[in-house]
Amino acid sequence: MELVVFFFLSWLVISIFTVLNKELDIVKSTFIFLIILFINIHFSWIINDELKLITIQEKWLPYTAYLFNRNIIIPIIVLLHLNLFLKKRSLTKKAITLLSSVLILLIISFISIRLNISEFKKWTFWFEGIYYLCLNLIALFSFTLFNRTSKEVSRYR
Numbered sequence: 419m420e421l422v423v424f425f426f427l428s429w430l431v432i433s434i435f436t437v438l439n440k441e442l443d444i445v446k447s448t449f450i451f452l453i454i455l456f457i458n459i460h461f462s463w464i465i466n467d468e469l470k471l472i473t474i475q476e477k478w479l480p481y482t483a484y485l486f487n488r489n490i491i492i493p494i495i496v497l498l499h500l501n502l503f504l505k506k507r508s509l510t511k512k513a514i515t516l517l518s519s520v521l522i523l524l525i526i527s528f529i530s531i532r533l534n535i536s537e538f539k540k541w542t543f544w545f546e547g548i549y550y551l552c553l554n555l556i557a558l559f560s561f562t563l564f565n566r567t568s569k570e571v572s573r574y575r
Contacts, residue, residue, distance in 0.1 A: 420533040424483035427526065428490045435494050441504040446564055447497060453560045454493040454553060461549065462488055471541040480535045487530060492550075495523055496557045503558065516554055523550040 440447065465471050474484050499519035506512045527546050530536050 420483040420530075420535050421479045421486075423529065423533060424486040424491070424535075427529075428486045431491050431494045431498070435498055438498065438501060440501050442497075442501055442561070446561065449564055450500060450557050450560055451493050451497055454496045454557055455489065457553065457556060458488055458492050465541065469540075471539055473537045473539055475535055480533070483533070484530070484535050487526060487535075491526060492523060492553070495519060495526075496554055499554055500557050500561060504561075516551070519554055520547055520550045 442450070462472075466474055475481055496519065499515055502515045503512055506515060524543060524547055527536075527543070531538065
């Protein structure tokens, strides 16, 4: 059951990202995706395996669902947030897109817990929300850094 749910969520998120009118081109999207993927993999490794704050199921179906979440769903939702964030002009709409992205990611974490894919030991939804907020802010920071660097490089050509 858990694999079906997370496969569907992965498919849904990828479809929405594909259909969405994107502000970011393919190079910027790939750069942001890889940064978020790198951070997410390493953060989850530290939290799950080293500190043992979250326990992940060892069976292959729940673990595959966990990998769908970690490697596909979270980075693409952050990319969706960034694309929507860049389209908005007012600060309140930008804040709403940021908070809705964090809320969607928290709902997916809740689904993961309800389906017994993961279990919080010394971890809470507040920590998870702070992490997702930081992940979205890192994506925004990476985008601005990439834009500044590409403008500097094009200026010297």
